[in-house]
Amino acid sequence: MKEIKYCSICGVSEKDTRFYYNSKCGENLCNKHYTQLNRSGRITDSSKPDINFKKVFWTTEEEKILIELINKKTSYEEIARILNKRSVGSINCKVSNMGIETGYTNSPKFKAIYQNYDWCYQKYMTEGLNHEEMALEAKCSMRVIEKWCSEIHKLTQKYRQENKMLSVLQSDLIIGSMLGDGHIDKRETQPLFIVSHAENQKDYLYYKYNILKDLCNKEPSYIEEGLRNFGEGVYKCQPQYRLCTRIHDCLLEYRDKSYTYLLNLLNEYSLLIWILDDAYRGRSNWTLCVAEYNQSDIDCAIRILKDRFDLICWQNKDVRYLSFDAESSRAIDRIILKNLPNNFDIVKYKITENDCISDKMKLMVMT
Secondary structure, eight states, X not given: OOOOOBOTTTOOBTTTSOEEEETTTTEEEEHHHHHHHHHHSSOSOOSOOOTTOOOOOOOHHHHXXXXXXXXXXXXXXXXXXXXXXXXXXXXXXXXXXXXXOOSSOOOTTOOOGGGOHHHHHIIIIISOXXXXXXXXXXXXXXXXXXXXXXXXXXXXXXXXXXXXXXXXXXXXXXXXHHHTTOEEOOSTTOOOEEEEEEGGGHHHHHHHHHHHGGGOSSOOEEEOSEEEEETTXXXXXXXXXXXXXXXXXXXXXXXXXXHHHHHTTOOHHHHHHHHHHXXXXXXXXXXXXXXXXXXXXXXXXXXXXXXXXXXXXXXXXXXXXXXXXHHHXXXXXXXXXXXXXXTSHHHIIIIITXXXXXXXXXXXXXX
């Protein structure tokens, strides 16, 4: 009968685990203590090995999942969670044995980009991405982004609402739009900016959206033609596109301000937005609608347009409109053409392809 071997350290039988003969000490050792002696030069734990442990082999499906997750640059901790019964060390070993090119360090301490606070802040606060967009960029699940962004980094929707700041260009755009077609919701807890433009001004609306994109949660929505209530009347509205931002406390700065207050913030860029929103170009001059302005606001507008931009205008017999002289109208044309792409639908409609303007006048303006 074959003699049964026992580990000289813990006494476990060779029936229960693999055995090795150690020539250095001339003793039989179980796999556990043989490994300890080779790695550390000494026995670090004299207890018996877990003889109930059974090696779990990788399936073909698990290997495919592993490769997919590695290609997405998923952290080893997250892979271990997804594969459930695998440890970080097991994953690290399997990646090495399979020769998978990871594109990042094979260390179990590898951290995915969403674990970095600065990355989450840049994407969520500065660029205004939502969790789904961040997950696509990080190549992970949306739940992972929710966990790291909201729960760990504390970058919540409320934090963004209270701390998001407008850029200079965004401020100028909102000022010009508030003087024109835009408004900020009057509900106390809902400071969001809204502006709509007709279907034939889609380029112009999307131009505004691209500037305000990090303040928005979605692209502009299309609104079909229909009857809508305005004040005490019902009016037929043409098809249009509507831009609506998220709720941001930084918009409170402009929400309840008078037209006179906004006019005092006017610069060349916000002027062209105001003009394109609320003015039309006739044969020789621009006419600007100021129907919602009181007389004090109108007087302020005439003064600022003259003093700040050297533009001459006056209030018409129909007091809802201001008219500019021919030279000032050409100056406005040049301001618009200098600052906006000339192939925009609204620029073509109001200036470059406006049949009311002679070819000679267009040539003077464009040169």
